[in-house]
Amino acid sequence: MIVISAASCEPNTREDILRQAIALFASAGYSGVSMRDVAALVGISAAALYHHFPDKQALYLAAMTRAFESASASMRAVLESDSPAIGRLQDFIERFTGLVAGDEHLRLLVQRELLDGDDTRLALLAEQVFRELHDAVVALARELDTDLDPYMLANSIIGLVLFSFQSAPLRRHLAAGRARHEQPRTIARHIVTLLTRACGSRSAD
Structure with missing residues (x-):
């Protein structure tokens, strides 16, 4: 698993999350993706993901907006x-x-x-x-x-x-x-x- 340092990579973490979430939601749909799936693909903990997005719907809306x-x-x-x-x-x-x-x-x-x-x-x-x-x-x-x-x-x-x-x-x-x-x-x-x-x-x- 890739470990992302909060100190060095924090500015890019949100962009990484959105990029990977777009790919996952496109591939599996809303119901087929969990927050843990996204966190694992980005290489961060689920807790770190929830720091950026409070729930899956918020992440999904942000990913759709970005796409x-x-x-x-x-x-x-x-x-x-x-x-x-x-x-x-x-x-x-x-x-x-x-x-x-x-x-x-x-x-x-x-x-x-x-x-x-x-x-x-x-x-x-x-x-x-x-x-x-x-x-x-x-x-x-x-x-x-x-x-x-x-x-x-x-x-x-x-x-x-x-x-x-x-x-x-x-x-x-x-x-x-x-x-x-x-x-x-x-x-x-x-x-x-x-x-x-x-x-x-x-x-x-």
């Missing part, structure tokens, strides 16, 4: 730019697709929480982790030239990207699938074309 904060900031920057709405939609889809494709932990955290999360924890995650980004997508949807409901359109935008990757293990066994269908660029292009046509524009052609 999404840089991605969320990057996507909000696109959504809140001065570009025309249809251009921001295209840029957001391309950015979101790239982030989801490149971060397996992020994909698995979302997937596991949607499947396994209890209502109390989901409410906390919605408020503390996802609301700001989701509100920005809804705001963009309101600007688009369409009579579609902005809330439902925002959910469709997000869902199209997430499901494209979450369903990949199954799609690979379907007869019509091709290797190019798994490429993030191909996925983003398809979603952009689909949505821009739905919003009255053929600018992605």
Whole structure:
């Protein structure tokens, strides 16, 4: 077991905890991870872990926040730019697709929480982790030239990207699938074309 000296490594301990917790929660889900599991992986005692986080839920919320904060900031920057709405939609889809494709932990955290999360924890995650980004997508949807409901359109935008990757293990066994269908660029292009046509524009052609 790695022994971490409080005197020399204290400033990095919280970051180490969050990094390892993200990986564990992505792999095993909330119910499959104990505080002792995290402490053992980091190389600290359970008591030291509780010094940083009072319970597993607090650790989980902090890990989810850390996993999404840089991605969320990057996507909000696109959504809140001065570009025309249809251009921001295209840029957001391309950015979101790239982030989801490149971060397996992020994909698995979302997937596991949607499947396994209890209502109390989901409410906390919605408020503390996802609301700001989701509100920005809804705001963009309101600007688009369409009579579609902005809330439902925002959910469709997000869902199209997430499901494209979450369903990949199954799609690979379907007869019509091709290797190019798994490429993030191909996925983003398809979603952009689909949505821009739905919003009255053929600018992605």
